[in-house]
Amino acid sequence: MSAPEPMLKRPCHIPEKAKFPVIDAHNHLFGDYDHEEMLKVMDEVGVRGFINVTGNTILPYENNCYTIQRRDIRVFVENYIKLHQGRFAAFTMSDFAQWGDPMLLKDNNFTDRAIQHLEEDVARGACGLKVTKELGLFFRDSAGSMIPVDDRRLFPVWQRAGELNAPVLIHVSDPVAFFLPVDERNEHYQTLQEFPHWSFHGSHFSKWELLEQRDRIVGGHPKTTFILPHVANNPEDLDYVSKLLDRFPNVYIDFSARIDELGRQPYSARDFFIAYQGRVLFGADMPVTTNIYRCYFRFLETNDEYFDYPDYIGRWGHSRWKIYGLHLPDSVLKKVYHENALRAISNLDIILDG
Ligand SMILES: [Zn+2]
Numbered sequence: 001m002s003a004p005e006p007m008l009k010r011p012c013h014i015p016e017k018a019k020f021p022v023i024d025a026h027n028h029l030f031g032d033y034d035h036e037e038m039l040k041v042m043d044e045v046g047v048r049g050f051i052n053v054t055g056n057t058i059l060p061y062e063n064n065c066y067t068i069q070r071r072d073i074r075v076f077v078e079n080y081i082k083l084h085q086g087r088f089a090a091f092t093m094s095d096f097a098q099w100g101d102p103m104l105l106k107d108n109n110f111t112d113r114a115i116q117h118l119e120e121d122v123a124r125g126a127c128g129l130k131v132t133k134e135l136g137l138f139f140r141d142s143a144g145s146m147i148p149v150d151d152r153r154l155f156p157v158w159q160r161a162g163e164l165n166a167p168v169l170i171h172v173s174d175p176v177a178f179f180l181p182v183d184e185r186n187e188h189y190q191t192l193q194e195f196p197h198w199s200f201h202g203s204h205f206s207k208w209e210l211l212e213q214r215d216r217i218v219g220g221h222p223k224t225t226f227i228l229p230h231v232a233n234n235p236e237d238l239d240y241v242s243k244l245l246d247r248f249p250n251v252y253i254d255f256s257a258r259i260d261e262l263g264r265q266p267y268s269a270r271d272f273f274i275a276y277q278g279r280v281l282f283g284a285d286m287p288v289t290t291n292i293y294r295c296y297f298r299f300l301e302t303n304d305e306y307f308d309y310p311d312y313i314g315r316w317g318h319s320r321w322k323i324y325g326l327h328l329p330d331s332v333l334k335k336v337y338h339e340n341a342l343r344a345i346s347n348l349d350i351i352l353d354g
Pocket residue numbers: 026027028285
């Protein structure tokens with residue numbers, strides 16, 4: 001069933017380039033992208049820096065889903081970061097880079113090994129630690145128990161990341177509707193029909209339990225910087241995210257792959273960006289094209305109304321609803337585009353004026 005065609009006429013102002021230099025602080029290598037091609041896209045739209053947050057993996061897209069394959073971080077360091085000084089950076093997943101096998105804590109040495117590999121990758125140039133959503137939803141210990149996000153056995157990892165000045169970018173839970181029954185009333189019904197493995201209805205921990213677990217590790221490690229992606233994975237409730245940022249000064253958020261959520265509440269989202277302008281990082285989190293970046297700039301910079309956006313995997317024509325631009329002041333744009341990333345990620349080597 002195709003949606004009716006809107007007759008609304010509004011002007012369209014798609015920026016060719018971002019108004020200020022951009023650091024894409026949350027993205028991945030979806031397959032083995034050619035760095036020259038990536039730089040061409042980045043230069044065309046004004047993206048100065050690209051952070052591959054899963055630097056010790058590649059994420060090939062197969063059978064309607066991304067899989068994680070581990071790869072030595074030195075491949076990315078040599079072939080991207082060192083070849084183009086100041087344009088690329090990487091986080092490592094350390095030993096959390098595991099796919100297919102749910103047993104994460106196979107023995108008592110997981111934490112020691114993860115710390116050792118984190119230290120090694122930081123020495124090789126990684127500037128942060130990335131943890132994907134499998135923690136809390138999928139990973140189990142050797143006894144077969146689901147590992148909560150705030151499992152005490154993992155605390156030394158968060159502690160050590162802080163000592164290494166490596167921010168922890170941790171994805172916990174997913175959109176609210178991914179945890180609800182998959183039926184016509186679900187606002188992500190089409191998405192979940194196409195990607196059934198994105199549904200966490202009936203998960204061991206509820207979405208709210210997962211967020212509470214996450215917030216406990218954030219509160220329990222005040223000397224570690226946490227970057228909570230996708231608007232702290234709760235963009236449906238900006239009051240919650242505001243309180244979280246008020247409570248924990250060691251938290252930043254990014255809004256990667258969530259302009260759909262923010263753009264359907266443009267008044268609240270604009271107030272939120274202005275109130276927390278020092279805490280928000282730019283990220284796309286999808287295969288990069290000029291059109292995708294320009295849509296993000298349109299969302300942040302213009303007051304355009306009722307427009308489309310790319311879906312979670314960067315496709316057009318899958319909008320669940322339309323979005324509205326935030327028309328942010330220049331001072332806020334500068335912070336969101338690059339200043340906050342440079343502050344949150346202290347070892348980041350991105351050169352803005354090239
Ligand atoms: Zn991501």
